[in-house]
Amino acid sequence: MADLRTDFIGIKSPNPFWLASAPPTDKEYNVVRAFKAGWGGVVWKTLGEDPAVVNVNGPRYGAIHGKDRQLIGLNNIELITDRPLEVNLREIKQVKRDWPDRALVVSLMVPCEEQNWIDILKKVEETEADGVELNFGCPHGMSERGMGSAVGQVPEYIEMVTRWVKQHSRMPCIVKLTPNITDVRKPAQAAKAGGADAVSLINTINSIMGVDLDIMSPSPSVDGKGAHGGYCGPAVKPIALNMVAEIARDPATHGLPISGIGGVTTWRDAAEFMALGAGSVQVCTAAMTYGFRVVEDMIEGLSDWMDTKGYTSVDQFVGSAVPNVSDWQYLNLNYIAKAKIDQDLCIECGRCHIACEDTSHQAITNMVDGVRKFEVIDEECVGCNLCVNVCPIEGCITMEPMAAGSIDPRTKKPVEKDYANWTTHPNNPMAVKEAAE
Amino acid sequence: MTQTKASPDIAAGRLPEDAYAENFSDLHPLLDQHEAQVEADRCYFCYDAPCMQACPTSIDIPQFIRQISTGNPTGAAKTIFAQNILGGMCARVCPTETLCEQVCVREVAEGKPVKIGQLQRYSTDHFMSEFSSTPFTRAAATGKKVAVVGAGPAGLSCAHRLAVHGHEVTLFDAREKAGGLNEYGIASYKSVDDFAAKEVDFILSIGGIEVRTGTRLGTNLDLASLRAEYDAVFLGIGLGGVNALGIEGEDKSGAIDAVDYIADLRQAKDLSKLPVGRRIIVIGGGMTAVDIAVQTKLLGAEDVTIAYRRGQDRMNASEYEQQLAQTSGVRIMTWAQPKGLVGENGAITAIELERTQEQNGALTGTGEVITLPADMVFKAVGQTLVQADLGDALTLERGRIVVDADRKTSLADVWAGGDCVLGGEDLTVAAVEDGKIAAESINAALTA
Numbered sequence: 001m002a003d004l005r006t007d008f009i010g011i012k013s014p015n016p017f018w019l020a021s022a023p024p025t026d027k028e029y030n031v032v033r034a035f036k037a038g039w040g041g042v043v044w045k046t047l048g049e050d051p052a053v054v055n056v057n058g059p060r061y062g063a064i065h066g067k068d069r070q071l072i073g074l075n076n077i078e079l080i081t082d083r084p085l086e087v088n089l090r091e092i093k094q095v096k097r098d099w100p101d102r103a104l105v106v107s108l109m110v111p112c113e114e115q116n117w118i119d120i121l122k123k124v125e126e127t128e129a130d131g132v133e134l135n136f137g138c139p140h141g142m143s144e145r146g147m148g149s150a151v152g153q154v155p156e157y158i159e160m161v162t163r164w165v166k167q168h169s170r171m172p173c174i175v176k177l178t179p180n181i182t183d184v185r186k187p188a189q190a191a192k193a194g195g196a197d198a199v200s201l202i203n204t205i206n207s208i209m210g211v212d213l214d215i216m217s218p219s220p221s222v223d224g225k226g227a228h229g230g231y232c233g234p235a236v237k238p239i240a241l242n243m244v245a246e247i248a249r250d251p252a253t254h255g256l257p258i259s260g261i262g263g264v265t266t267w268r269d270a271a272e273f274m275a276l277g278a279g280s281v282q283v284c285t286a287a288m289t290y291g292f293r294v295v296e297d298m299i300e301g302l303s304d305w306m307d308t309k310g311y312t313s314v315d316q317f318v319g320s321a322v323p324n325v326s327d328w329q330y331l332n333l334n335y336i337a338k339a340k341i342d343q344d345l346c347i348e349c350g351r352c353h354i355a356c357e358d359t360s361h362q363a364i365t366n367m368v369d370g371v372r373k374f375e376v377i378d379e380e381c382v383g384c385n386l387c388v389n390v391c392p393i394e395g396c397i398t399m400e401p402m403a404a405g406s407i408d409p410r411t412k413k414p415v416e417k418d419y420a421n422w423t424t425h426p427n428n429p430m431a432v433k434e435a436a437e
Numbered sequence: 438m439t440q441t442k443a444s445p446d447i448a449a450g451r452l453p454e455d456a457y458a459e460n461f462s463d464l465h466p467l468l469d470q471h472e473a474q475v476e477a478d479r480c481y482f483c484y485d486a487p488c489m490q491a492c493p494t495s496i497d498i499p500q501f502i503r504q505i506s507t508g509n510p511t512g513a514a515k516t517i518f519a520q521n522i523l524g525g526m527c528a529r530v531c532p533t534e535t536l537c538e539q540v541c542v543r544e545v546a547e548g549k550p551v552k553i554g555q556l557q558r559y560s561t562d563h564f565m566s567e568f569s570s571t572p573f574t575r576a577a578a579t580g581k582k583v584a585v586v587g588a589g590p591a592g593l594s595c596a597h598r599l600a601v602h603g604h605e606v607t608l609f610d611a612r613e614k615a616g617g618l619n620e621y622g623i624a625s626y627k628s629v630d631d632f633a634a635k636e637v638d639f640i641l642s643i644g645g646i647e648v649r650t651g652t653r654l655g656t657n658l659d660l661a662s663l664r665a666e667y668d669a670v671f672l673g674i675g676l677g678g679v680n681a682l683g684i685e686g687e688d689k690s691g692a693i694d695a696v697d698y699i700a701d702l703r704q705a706k707d708l709s710k711l712p713v714g715r716r717i718i719v720i721g722g723g724m725t726a727v728d729i730a731v732q733t734k735l736l737g738a739e740d741v742t743i744a745y746r747r748g749q750d751r752m753n754a755s756e757y758e759q760q761l762a763q764t765s766g767v768r769i770m771t772w773a774q775p776k777g778l779v780g781e782n783g784a785i786t787a788i789e790l791e792r793t794q795e796q797n798g799a800l801t802g803t804g805e806v807i808t809l810p811a812d813m814v815f816k817a818v819g820q821t822l823v824q825a826d827l828g829d830a831l832t833l834e835r836g837r838i839v840v841d842a843d844r845k846t847s848l849a850d851v852w853a854g855g856d857c858v859l860g861g862e863d864l865t866v867a868a869v870e871d872g873k874i875a876a877e878s879i880n881a882a883l884t885a
C-alpha cells in the first residue's frame with residue numbers, strides 16, 4: 001500500500017484529501033465527523049470579524065443536474081461563517097487538540113486594514129491551528145464589501161495583505177485565489193511576492209444557475225430575486241485544472257506549492273490535480289453531495305493506482321504532468337493522427353457521421369455500397385477527435401497516429417519524423433527564420 | 438363428502454372482487470416525468486435512425502424522444518401525431534420488440550433498447566390530457582365527400598387525414614361503437630380506462646367526420662350505392678369472419694371464437710360476471726391466442742393451455758407475447774393439432790389433440806392422440822374477409838382485397854387498407870399507415 005502521507009508547506013496530514021473551507025467545515029460537529037470518516041485535513045470555514053455576518057434565510061444553493069439528477073454543478077450564495085468568532089476559535093482549538101495528526105487550516109477574511117489582520121491572526125495563532133488560508137476568492141456577497149474576490153482581483157492587494165500576514169504571524173500562509181480574473185498567473189505571482197507559502201485554487205466562479213421562466217427570476221430565487229453565486233462541482237474541474245497548471249508551469253511561480261480545488265469528486269480527479277502540481281487537494285461539492293464517506297474510496301483508489309504505477313509516495317508524481325503542459329505554438333504539427341472506427345464495436349448510431357458531416361470535415365461515411373456503415377475517409381480526416389468525443393461507445397473510435405514516412409492521404413505529403421511547430425512554420429509571419437550563412 | 442363440480446365447469450366470479458381490477462390493470466404503467474427524462478436520455482439521437490426506418494408509420498422517433506428530453510412533451514406528441522394520429526394506441530399495442538425497439542442501437546449493443554413505446558405513450562398521454570383536440574387544423578372545405586367504411590385503426594387514420602385536407606367524411610361501422618379492434622379486440626391490460634373510446638373522440642375532434650355506427654357493408658350498406666353517393670370510398674373493414682377448426686364436435690357449446698369472447702370481455706361492465714371455464718384450451722399461435730389465453734387466466738381459469746401445431750419459434754405471437762403468456766401461467770404446448778371435441782349433452786368436456794411432426798417441410802399428424810379435459814376451447818386460428826359483403830366489383834386475391842402502393846383497389850374510386858388488404862401485416866400500426874397513405878392518395882385524386 002502506497003504511502004499517502006502528505007507534507008504540504010510543513011503541514012502534515014495522513015492523506016492529501018482536505019475538506020475545503022465551506023459549509024462542511026463550519027463547526028466542530030461536522031469537522032469531527034469528517035476526521036472520523038478519514039479526511040486528512042480541513043480548512044475551517046472562513047472566519048471574519050464580529051459581529052458575525054448574516055445569511056439569507058431562503059435558498060443558498062442552486063444546481064445543474066443530469067437527467068437522472070446527477071449533480072453536475074453547484075452554486076452558492078452563502079457567506080463566510082455566521083457564527084461568533086469566539087465560538088469558532090474555541091472549537092478549532094479543541095479539534096486540533098483532539099486530532100493532532102490531521103491538518104487544520106483556518107480560512108480568514110477581514111477588511112484590508114493591517115490592524116484588522118493583526119488582530120485576527122493573533123487570535124488564530126492561539127488555537128494552535130496548522131496555518132491560515134486567506135480567502136481572496138469568494139465572488140458573492142463579501143466581494144460587495146471589498147473582501148473576497150474583490151481583493152483577489154487586484155494583485156497589489158493580494159501582495160499587501162499576504163505581506164502583513166507573513167509579517168505578523170509565524171503560521172504557514174496559503175492564499176486562496178479567485179478564478180474570476182483574466183490571467184491567474186498575476187494573482188499567484190502577487191501572492192508569492194507577498195511571501196505566501198502556497199496558493200490554493202480555484203475558489204468558485206461567478207454564476208447564475210438558471211432562470212425560473214415562470215417568475216422570471218434567476219435561480220436560486222430569494223423572494224423573486226437572485227444574486228450571482230459561486231459555481232463549483234464536477235463542471236468546473238477543467239477550468240480549475242488549467243489554472244493550476246498555468247501557475248505550476250509559470251517560471252515566476254514554478255515550485256510554489258499549490259492546493260488544488262475545483263470539482264474533485266474521485267481519486268482520479270485528485271491524481272490529475274496532483275499530476276499538474278497540486279501537493280494536496282481540497283474537496284467540497286463531492287462531500288456535500290454524498291457525505292463524508294466519499295473519502296474512503298479517494299484514499300483507497302489513489303493508493304491502489306499508485307501501487308499499480310509503482311509510486312510509493314505522493315511526491316513521486318506531484319507535478320509529473322506539468323512539463324507536458326505546453327503553449328499551442330509548441331505542439332508538434334508533424335504529428336498526424338486519423339480516426340479509426342472499430343467496426344466490431346460500432347453500434348451504427350451514426351453520431352460520428354452527422355457530427356463530422358454537419359459541423360466538421362465530411363470525413364465519415366454513413367453508407368458503404370448501399371449498406372449502413374460508418375467509416376473514416378482518411379482523405380478528409382484532419383484528426384480533430386470530435387467523432388471520438390460524440391461516440392457513445394468508449395474505445396470504438398480511436399485516434400491512430402500515422403507512422404513517419406507514410407503518406408497522409410489528405411495532404412498527399414509524407415509524414416515527417418521530426419518535430420516541428422508553429423514558431424518555424426512557413427505560414428507564420430513571425431516565424432523564426434534560419435540565420436543566413 | 439366430496440363435492441364434484443358439474444361438467445363443464447364454467448362459472449363467473451372465480452376471483453375475489455378486488456382481484457379483477459388488479460389483474461386487468463395497465464400492463465406497463467405510464468412513466469412518470471423523471472422516468473421519462475431518464476429513459477429519453479438513453480436515446481442516442483441516431484442519424485438516419487434505424488428505429489424510424491422500422492416504424493411502419495415513419496414516426497421521427499429520435500426527434501420526439503429528444504423533445505421529451507428537453508421538457509417539451511407537447512412537441513413530442515405533435516411529432517408523433519404528424520405521422521400517426523393513433524400514436525396513443527400504437528404506443529400501447531405495437532409489438533415494439535419486433536419493430537422500433539428491435540433495431541434500436543442500444544438493443545443491438547446491450548440488449549436494452551430505449552423504451553420507445555413507453556416514451557411514445559408518455560408524450561401522447563400528456564398531450565391528450567392537456568388538449569381536447571388533435572394538433573391539426575382543417576384546410577378550407579373542398580366540398581368533396583368521402584365514405585370511410587370501418588372505424589378501426591385504418592378507417593380512423595384515413596378519416597382524420599381526409600378531414601385535415603378539408604374533405605367531408607362519413608365514417609361507417611358495423612358495431613355499436615367506433616374503434617374496431619382497438620375497442621373490441623385489444624387485450625384489456627393494454628388499453629385500460631376506456632382509452633380506445635377516448636382516442637376515437639380525440640380523432641373526431643378534428644371535425645368534418647360524421648360517424649354512423651350500426652351500418653354494416655353487406656347488410657344495410659352496399660359498395661355500389663356508396664360509390665354513387667360519395668366522391669371516393671375507403672374500405673377498412675377488417676376481417677369479419679373467423680376460421681373454423683374443421684373438426685368434429687365444433688358445434689358443441691364451449692367451442693368459442695376467441696375474438697367474440699374478447700369482444701365480450703372488452704365490453705363487460707363487470708368482469709366478475711363473465712363466465713370462464715376452469716380448464717381452457719386455446720387453439721392457435723398468434724397474438725389472439727395469447728390474448729385469450731392470458732385474459733382467461735386473469736379471469737381465474739385454473740388451467741390454460743395454448744395448443745399450437747408447430748414449434749414455438751413458428752408462432753406468430755412475438756417472443757415477448759409468448760413470454761407474457763408463460764409468465765402469466767399459461768402453458769404453451771407445441772406440435773399438437775386439434776382432432777376432435779368430446780362432449781356430453783351438447784357441451785364439450787375434453788379435446789383430442791394429435792401430436793404432429795414436420796416431414797420434408799410438410800406438417801403431418803403422428804397418429805398419437807391425447808385427450809385433455811376442457812371446459813372451453815377457444816378458436817384463434819385466424820380471421821377471414823367476408824367476401825360476400827363486398828359484391829363482385831373488387832379484385833381479390835387469396836381472400837384479400839388487392840391494392841397498389843397508394844392503397845388503391847381495382848376500382849378507380851375505391852381505396853382500402855388494414856387487415857382486409859392483401860400483403861397487410863395484421864398490425865394496428867400498419868393499418869394506420871394504410872389509412873394515411875390512402876387518404877393522401879384520395880386527396881390527390883380529389884384535388885387534381
